[in-house]
Amino acid sequence: MVNPILLIVIPLGLAFVVPLFRFISKKIEKFIPFFALLANLIISLTLFPHVLEKPIHVSIGGFLPPLGINLVAGPLGILFAMLIALVGFLVSIYAFAYIKEKDQEKYHILYLLLLTGATGVVLTGDIFNLFVFFEILCISSYSLVAYFGDKPGIESAVKYLIQGAVGSSLVLIGIGLLYGQFGTLNMADIASNIHSVHSISVFIPLVLLITGFGVEAAIFPLNAWLPDAHSSAPSSISAILSGIAIEVGLYAIVRVVFTLFGASSILTFLLFLGVITLLIGELCAFNQENIKRMLAYSSIGQIGLIVFALSIGSLSGINGGLFQLVSHTLSKALLFLAAGYMIFRSGSMNISSFEGMGKKMPYTSFAFTIGAFSIVGLPPFIGFPGKFMILKAALFEQDILFTILVFLILLATIIEGAYFFRVVQTIYFKGEKSTPGQEREIAPLSVLIPVFIFVGLIVVIGIYPKLITEILESSASELLNRADYIKNILP
Amino acid sequence: MEIVILILVFLMIVSAIAALIFKDLMNAVIASCVVSLIAAVLFYFLQAPDVAMAEAAIGAALVTGIFVIAVKRTKRFEE
Amino acid sequence: MNFLSEYIYYIGAFSLIFIGLFIVLAKKNLIKVIIGLSIVDTGINLFLITLGYIRGGTAPVFSKPGLKAENMVDPVPQALVLTAIVIGVAVLALALTLAIKLYKHYGTLNLRKIKEQKW
Amino acid sequence: MRKLISLILLVIIAGGIVLSLKEIPFGISKIKIGDYYIKKGIEETGATNIVTSVVVSYRGFDTLGEITILFTAAIGLSAVLGTYRKRKAGEKVEPPSFIVKTGCRFLFPILLLVGAYIFIHGHLTPGGGFQGGAIIASAFLLMYLGCEGKRINENTSIVVEVLGALTFIVLGIIGLTIGKDFLFNFLPKGEPNTLLSAGIIPVIYIAIGFKVGSELAGIIDHLIEKNQ
Numbered sequence: 001m002v003n004p005i006l007l008i009v010i011p012l013g014l015a016f017v018v019p020l021f022r023f024i025s026k027k028i029e030k031f032i033p034f035f036a037l038l039a040n041l042i043i044s045l046t047l048f049p050h051v052l053e054k055p056i057h058v059s060i061g062g063f064l065p066p067l068g069i070n071l072v073a074g075p076l077g078i079l080f081a082m083l084i085a086l087v088g089f090l091v092s093i094y095a096f097a098y099i100k101e102k103d104q105e106k107y108h109i110l111y112l113l114l115l116t117g118a119t120g121v122v123l124t125g126d127i128f129n130l131f132v133f134f135e136i137l138c139i140s141s142y143s144l145v146a147y148f149g150d151k152p153g154i155e156s157a158v159k160y161l162i163q164g165a166v167g168s169s170l171v172l173i174g175i176g177l178l179y180g181q182f183g184t185l186n187m188a189d190i191a192s193n194i195h196s197v198h199s200i201s202v203f204i205p206l207v208l209l210i211t212g213f214g215v216e217a218a219i220f221p222l223n224a225w226l227p228d229a230h231s232s233a234p235s236s237i238s239a240i241l242s243g244i245a246i247e248v249g250l251y252a253i254v255r256v257v258f259t260l261f262g263a264s265s266i267l268t269f270l271l272f273l274g275v276i277t278l279l280i281g282e283l284c285a286f287n288q289e290n291i292k293r294m295l296a297y298s299s300i301g302q303i304g305l306i307v308f309a310l311s312i313g314s315l316s317g318i319n320g321g322l323f324q325l326v327s328h329t330l331s332k333a334l335l336f337l338a339a340g341y342m343i344f345r346s347g348s349m350n351i352s353s354f355e356g357m358g359k360k361m362p363y364t365s366f367a368f369t370i371g372a373f374s375i376v377g378l379p380p381f382i383g384f385p386g387k388f389m390i391l392k393a394a395l396f397e398q399d400i401l402f403t404i405l406v407f408l409i410l411l412a413t414i415i416e417g418a419y420f421f422r423v424v425q426t427i428y429f430k431g432e433k434s435t436p437g438q439e440r441e442i443a444p445l446s447v448l449i450p451v452f453i454f455v456g457l458i459v460v461i462g463i464y465p466k467l468i469t470e471i472l473e474s475s476a477s478e479l480l481n482r483a484d485y486i487k488n489i490l491p
Numbered sequence: 492m493e494i495v496i497l498i499l500v501f502l503m504i505v506s507a508i509a510a511l512i513f514k515d516l517m518n519a520v521i522a523s524c525v526v527s528l529i530a531a532v533l534f535y536f537l538q539a540p541d542v543a544m545a546e547a548a549i550g551a552a553l554v555t556g557i558f559v560i561a562v563k564r565t566k567r568f569e570e
Numbered sequence: 571m572n573f574l575s576e577y578i579y580y581i582g583a584f585s586l587i588f589i590g591l592f593i594v595l596a597k598k599n600l601i602k603v604i605i606g607l608s609i610v611d612t613g614i615n616l617f618l619i620t621l622g623y624i625r626g627g628t629a630p631v632f633s634k635p636g637l638k639a640e641n642m643v644d645p646v647p648q649a650l651v652l653t654a655i656v657i658g659v660a661v662l663a664l665a666l667t668l669a670i671k672l673y674k675h676y677g678t679l680n681l682r683k684i685k686e687q688k689w
Numbered sequence: 690m691r692k693l694i695s696l697i698l699l700v701i702i703a704g705g706i707v708l709s710l711k712e713i714p715f716g717i718s719k720i721k722i723g724d725y726y727i728k729k730g731i732e733e734t735g736a737t738n739i740v741t742s743v744v745v746s747y748r749g750f751d752t753l754g755e756i757t758i759l760f761t762a763a764i765g766l767s768a769v770l771g772t773y774r775k776r777k778a779g780e781k782v783e784p785p786s787f788i789v790k791t792g793c794r795f796l797f798p799i800l801l802l803v804g805a806y807i808f809i810h811g812h813l814t815p816g817g818g819f820q821g822g823a824i825i826a827s828a829f830l831l832m833y834l835g836c837e838g839k840r841i842n843e844n845t846s847i848v849v850e851v852l853g854a855l856t857f858i859v860l861g862i863i864g865l866t867i868g869k870d871f872l873f874n875f876l877p878k879g880e881p882n883t884l885l886s887a888g889i890i891p892v893i894y895i896a897i898g899f900k901v902g903s904e905l906a907g908i909i910d911h912l913i914e915k916n917q
Binding site: 496497500503504510526527538545549553554560562569 | 604612648655679
């Protein structure tokens with residue numbers, strides 16, 4: 001069996017090696033992320049069957065938990081590691097043609113470090129170690145947002161950095177308060193003692209941790225940075241930020257709420273916050289003329305939906321939330337990649353400049369349409385089973401409150417459908433007049449291959465949702481059975 | 492002994508407030524440097540010599556240096 | 571007086587954290603905001619070290635014989651703070667770089683005046 | 690208005706934290722894993738400075754993450770600032786005064802020596818890779834102030850950085866391949882309180898010292914560069 005630590009060490013080691021390639025050949029460096037993430041994908045796929053039987057936990061430095069730092073490769077962690085490796089791998093192919101700057105090596109190093117940080121967050125079993133990896137993720141995404149060095153990029157990176165830094169400070173205070181009360185940093189160890197102290201002194205660290213991680217996860221009052229950052233980053237990075245970074249922030253919140261605190265009282269609050277986030281995201285997206293800002297606001301809406309589903313707190317609710325998370329990662333990454341290339345060709349982010357794209361770039365437009373349909377939740381695609389499971393789980397609670405919230409979610413879906421169909425309509429049915437010099441331009445292979453792998457995954461999982469339900473169900477039960485998690489690590 | 496610590500903490504808070512008030516950014520940077528230095532002394536009193544060393548070398552010296560460079564390359568006065 | 575000497579470190583640490591957060595929230599100048607972030611960092615570090623202190627304790631270094639293990643202060647917060655200081659430096663350096671670049675683009679550091687993008 | 694809202698927000702947070710602090714009284718022994726580290730630290734790692742044994746051995750993975758963060762910031766900073774360009778020959782530089790010049794030339798080697806001493810003795814006395822590296826970096830800061838036109842060679846600093854990080858990772862992987870865990874301390878522990886003790890701890894701390902020193906010096910170098 002492979003050691004899960006390789007999932008972190010391989011990309012990290014390769015990221016450190018990249019600067020040396022300037023002495024050999026500048027052409028190799030862009031393939032490094034490709035190979036590192038391919039290795040990660042293979043490792044996580046081989047770990048996958050083992051993890052379903054029994055979570056693997058590895059201690060580092062030869063010290064057993066709670067003394068040393070440990071990695072926990074449970075179903076949830078491996079699910080996320082797999083998603084990160086898959087999306088990162090495909091986007092690294094996209095970057096071959098998309099990133100043309102002179103100083104590419106820095107892009108590739110930061111890209112690898114971002115994904116390493118994300119993998120570390122989902123695998124670690126130690127709360128301070130989680131914070132450290134979270135900072136790697138945050139700092140590399142601040143610099144990648146500013147990578148082009150243009151006006152909007154720098155401005156949004158500044159906003160992102162200030163809000164992110166305040167969030168990290170709150171997390172650190174929360175960790176300090178937890179350490180002061182329990183004298184340990186291992187998550188299982190804290191979780192096993194959490195009910196032994198007065199509830200208010202546990203509640204404050206919980207709120208601090210949720211607020212701090214919530215900045216990265218873009219939950220409602222903390223999401224002011226997201227539309228700017230996601231729209232002014234390079235498109236390949238927007239795909240990663242929307243597809244991976246906010247999901248990892250959400251993972252941290254879920255891990256803290258369910259495993260560390262086992263809190264049920266805060267879930268009702270998160271339920272409302274989720275629906276508010278959803279409505280605000282979709283309403284703002286409806287008003288956008290800029291395609292990338294529209295997609296970014298749509299991400300906020302989707303995150304709201306996922307938060308809602310996860311905070312139902314039942315097995316089927318968490319199941320649906322995780323399914324929606326997978327579907328959002330795949331669809332939104334596809335949308336950003338396709339939109340990124342269309343922007344590259346038309347030279348403008350305005351939706352109206354996409355007129356006639358359906359004829360000019362048939363393949364990319366087709367992929368964009370699939371992604372849009374999937375996000376809205378139309379049947380043969382991956383978005384449909386996710387939304388359906390969430391609504392079923394919410395209605396199963398048989399509470400008048402949930403009925404109202406479900407009504408609001410359906411309303412938000414209608415808004416979502418309206419603006420996505422507007423874009424699709426612009427692409428295909430507007431701008432009939434063919435101006436000279438606008439022949440069909442087929443995107444290069446390194447753009448089309450990742451985009452169509454995404455399309456394939458979206459269609460295949462949409463038709464056979466059973467492909468991933470097994471790992472989703474065991475992840476959901478890992479979250480709900482704290483006792484098993486604790487017992488596995490602290491025998 | 493205790494009175495020394497009281498005075499140090501008081502001075503530290505005063506310099507933090509000074510960093511808040513000063514309009515001249517260079518002065519604000521120096522004030523935050525003083526905060527770091529006093530914090531380093533307090534770390535020493537709290538029996539953390541490793542951290543005191545790190546705070547003095549990184550927090551007080553290097554960070555102040557970086558701040559001064561940044562202020563020199565931008566504008567000195569707050570508007 | 572007794573109360574003061576008991577909680578003076580906590581008071582100092584949290585005053586720093588709140589003054590820093592106030593600078594971040596209320597000030598318009600970007601460099602000022604970054605100074606606020608660095609003060610917050612210092613406050614958090616002081617708070618973490620205070621957590622591990624034991625009255626009358628010694629530093630956790632067995633540098634000379636005769637030091638008793640029972641009397642030593644907790645080494646873990648000190649290790650955490652070493653990490654936190656370095657993280658703080660990294661964030662500050664990046665933030666100041668962005669500030670320099672922002673000044674180059676806009677000619678100002680006033681965050682209220684920089685409104686290229688709507689919120 | 691904005692100030693008022695921020696004040697109210699801060700008062701709410703402060704109230705919450707004070708409530709939560711009641712459970713954590715000041716200065717009373719309440720350590721759990723810390724206690725174990727103090728009692729068993731020398732025996733298990735061989736380092737007399739328990740903080741070092743926690744930083745490099747028990748929580749060594751955090752330290753790996755930490756140097757990664759510094760690396761990330763250095764790379765991100767140079768990516769944001771744009772490509773590195775050497776100062777042109779004919780450019781006017783304000784010469785430093787005689788006292789600054791002499792002082793810097795005098796202090797520079799001493800600071801380098803002190804930094805190296807601190808990270809070599811990291812496992813015995815207070816201090817270690819980060820502190821020593823920071824002192825070395827401040828020596829370079831002095832050099833930039835005092836000796837006009839002197840720059841570190843960018844390629845050298847990159848090679849030092851990369852080798853420092855790779856030493857850490859390779860030591861970790863050696864621990865993994867000889868059948869134990871990642872970052873396992875596989876070298877003999879030796880006699881406590883001597884320079885050659887504590888297995889891989891001094892090796893890692895020296896690597897960190899070089900890496901942190903060259904990285905921080907590189908950060909300052911990038912920021913101080915006037916022309917882009």
